[in-house]
Amino acid sequence: MEIPEIKSRLDIIDTAALLGLSIDPITQRTNCPFHDDKNPSLQFSRTRQIATCFSPACSAGTMDIITLTERMMKSTTHEALKYLARLAGEMPQSPKEATAGTGKGLDHHRDFERMGSSLLASTTARKYLEERCIDHKRLDIGYNPYKNAGFNYLKGCVTFPLRDGSGRVHSLYGRSVRANARARHFYTADRRGLYPGYPDKGTKRLILTESVIDAATLLSLPGTIEGYGVLALYGTNGLTPEHVHAIQQLTAPEELVLFLDGDAAGKAAVRRHGTFLTATFPGTAVSVVDTPENEDINSMAQGHEPEVFDRLLKERIPFFPSDEKNSDERKKAETTTKKTGTTEGPQLDTSNPDRLTLATKNATYHIMGGIRQGMDSLKVTLVTTHPENGRKSRQRPDLYEDRQTAKAAREAAAKLGLDPTALENDLATLTDLLDSYREEKKAPREEKGTAATVSGTRKRECTEFLKRPGLLREINALIGRSGVVGEENNRLFLFAIASSYRMPDTLHALIQG
Secondary structure: OOOHHHHOOOOOHHHHHHOOOOOOOOOEEEEEOOOOOOOOEEEEEEOOOEEOOOOOOOOOOOOOOOOOOOHHHOOOOOHHHHHHHHHHEEEEEEOHHHHOOHHHHHHHHHHHHHHHHHHOHHHHHHHHHHHHHOOHHHHOOOOOOOOOOOOOOOOOEEEEEEEEEOOOEEEEEEEEEOOOOOOOOEOOOOOOOOOOOOOOOOOEEEEEEEOOHHHHHOOOOOOOOOOOEEEOOOOOOOHHHHHHHHHHHOOOOOEEEEOOOOOOOHHHHHHHHHHHHHHHOOOOEEEOOOOOOOOOOOHHHHHHHOOHHHHHHOOOEOOOOOOOOHHHHHHHHHOOOOOOOOOOOEEEOOOOOOOEEEEEOOOOEEEEEEOOOOOOOOEEEEEEEEOOOOOEEEEOOOEOHHHHHHHHHHHHHHHHHHOOHHHHHHHHHHHHHHHHHHEEEEEOOOOOOOOOOOOHHHHHHHHHOOOOOOOHHHHHHHHOOOOOOOOOHHHHHHHHHHHHOOOOOOOOOOOOO
């Protein structure tokens, strides 16, 4: 693969995240890893695909994706290019690379078989797994006891196999059974392989979890994930080139489901990985499970019935590459139960009648102030929001007028840098959904009640009032006392028209202001 093609396929910010840098999604800055940086001085530019350190104490200067990768990996340019080519999807590991350190890989395979026997003999390890809601009878799990069992790594850990593309155990992940918050996670050296292994090539829907423990938890509940494959990431920054390569081996993937932790780090990883996966696999849907605040898959398994996972998976939402604010708006629009129109495609969020919302992959549309009931027009206050940077375009078109709709789409597209045809199609969908919503909310016709009974005395008083000299001036004065200020001729004129509502031939007026 040529260098220009590698650069065209990869994004420098997404690649930097895979290399371990945590980049602020708003400022696109991070602490420079090439010097002692207390204030973020490494600035990324997604438009120019460069990173520049502005600190006078650093000599990194401006870097493209290749130079950045080379310096982060502390490798040669050739090695950095090989890594980026694999990341771009055109260079899977060669047999020589895959078998580098084969002796150690074979040792891991044999050692793990012996660890499986140790698990059966250890009450401590089995109790730990049961408390974590992990089914050791169903899954392939081992244990390295504290005493020397012939291998000196991952002592006191339940162990999980990381398998290569051929299914052989290449590395191990260990989870300490001791209550030691500072030493819980361990990997064997030269980590390679995936848990529970490379997904079956026919997998249509693949769940990506944040940790091996979370993946093992879902695999312990086979009925819950029927129809899904499961693949564990290695933490919030653990979407590696090998994960990408494994997904690229799927023959026809339909959906990648991000099921990460509900803490701040997990949510940031969802935005980062979701954006990367959407760009890398454009023909595959990317969705997100709304994990409860500060929960993860394993903690929910310990505190809830298994049905909670069925519900969360059913209520997963499409991922939109956007900032956090717009993502929340889209999530609300996708999950609300107050919807109109068809069950497929974008739905109208009507939970706030004064702020109707439609979220599509192209933009988010708000109808401010709701819509009027009259069926002869559909004049609305429309706010169109860019899906990534949050910029807004505000207009007031009549959506029943094709020319106004097309003009609104063109103007919003020009201001926000979006596709005018896509926006015009969205507005056509929005009009149909608003029609359905208005039809549903249309007030029923008021039933005619019985005529009010008026006493003879009251009739005489009314008749005398109507015969008074200067009647219209008196009525106009009463209108003024009711709070209507100014426009004396117009207000009196309209009062006379309104008073005809019980006449056989009702008067009408069209007011233009």
